[in-house]
Amino acid sequence: MQTVELPARERILAAALDLFYRDGIRATGVDRLIAASGVAKLTFYRHFPSKEALVLAFLTERHERWMAWFTEALDRLRAKKPRDLRVLADVLAEWFEREDFRGCAFINTTVEVAQSLPEALPLCQSHKADMAAAIAKWLGGGGRALADAAALAFDGAIVQSQMALDDDGRAAVLRSLRRLLAALQPK
Numbered sequence: 001m002q003t004v005e006l007p008a009r010e011r012i013l014a015a016a017l018d019l020f021y022r023d024g025i026r027a028t029g030v031d032r033l034i035a036a037s038g039v040a041k042l043t044f045y046r047h048f049p050s051k052e053a054l055v056l057a058f059l060t061e062r063h064e065r066w067m068a069w070f071t072e073a074l075d076r077l078r079a080k081k082p083r084d085l086r087v088l089a090d091v092l093a094e095w096f097e098r099e100d101f102r103g104c105a106f107i108n109t110t111v112e113v114a115q116s117l118p119e120a121l122p123l124c125q126s127h128k129a130d131m132a133a134a135i136a137k138w139l140g141g142g143g144r145a146l147a148d149a150a151a152l153a154f155d156g157a158i159v160q161s162q163m164a165l166d167d168d169g170r171a172a173v174l175r176s177l178r179r180l181l182a183a184l185q186p187k
Contacts, residue, residue: 009047011037016058017065021105025055025113052117055109059123062105067130074138083139085146085181088154089174096161096170103162107155128155146184153180 006014015036019028030051034044048054073091081087095101102108106124114121128151135154136147157177164170 008037008039008043012039012044012047012054013057013061016054017061020055020058021062021102021108022100025109052119055113055117055120056123059106059109059120059127063123063127063130066105066127067134070131071134071138074134078138085139085150085185086178088135088150088181089157089178092154092157092161092177093174096174101161104155104158107159146186149184150181153177153184 012033015033016028019033019036030041030044033051033054034041037044048057070091073094074087077087077090081090106127109120110124114124131154132144132147132151135150136144139147139150154177157173160173160176161170164173
């Protein structure tokens with residue numbers, strides 16, 4: 001995962017984006033982050049005084065990248081199904097197909113470290129609020145309550161997909177999500 005051409009801070013953050021998401025925050029130690037980023041321990045701590053500080057930077061960066069992808073996907077798929085809530089299932093299907101899919105980094109972080117790193121929880125909550133706001137904006141006049149319900153269904157499908165054993169299980173999750181979103185769709 002080493003990207004030597006990047007400055008040290010960006011290499012550390014890139015290693016965190018990969019390792020925290022793929023393997024989990026607790027399972028990824030500072031020594032492993034240092035090795036993956038190709039920096040010295042002193043350099044690591046100069047940029048991130050603690051692993052906790054890096055976790056917060058990871059969440060901030062992950063939020064920015066994921067929201068950019070999410071809003072782009074909503075906009076791109078809008079032409080096919082304007083204001084059709086089932087587009088959220090199409091967006092999720094794209095994400096499921098990614099080789100690096102490991103669920104929602106914010107749900108995973110909340111479960112994994114919210115008790116030991118309470119500063120992470122507001123970032124996770126803000127991410128979920130921003131996701132619902134993006135859905136509300138995409139829906140236009142659909143209302144915030146509808147967007148919140150759709151976001152809740154979206155998050156539930158993410159969690160269910162993490163428990164699916166194979167592609168067939170994920171496909172079943174998407175079918176269920178499409179049915180639920182169709183039921184939520186204003187007539």
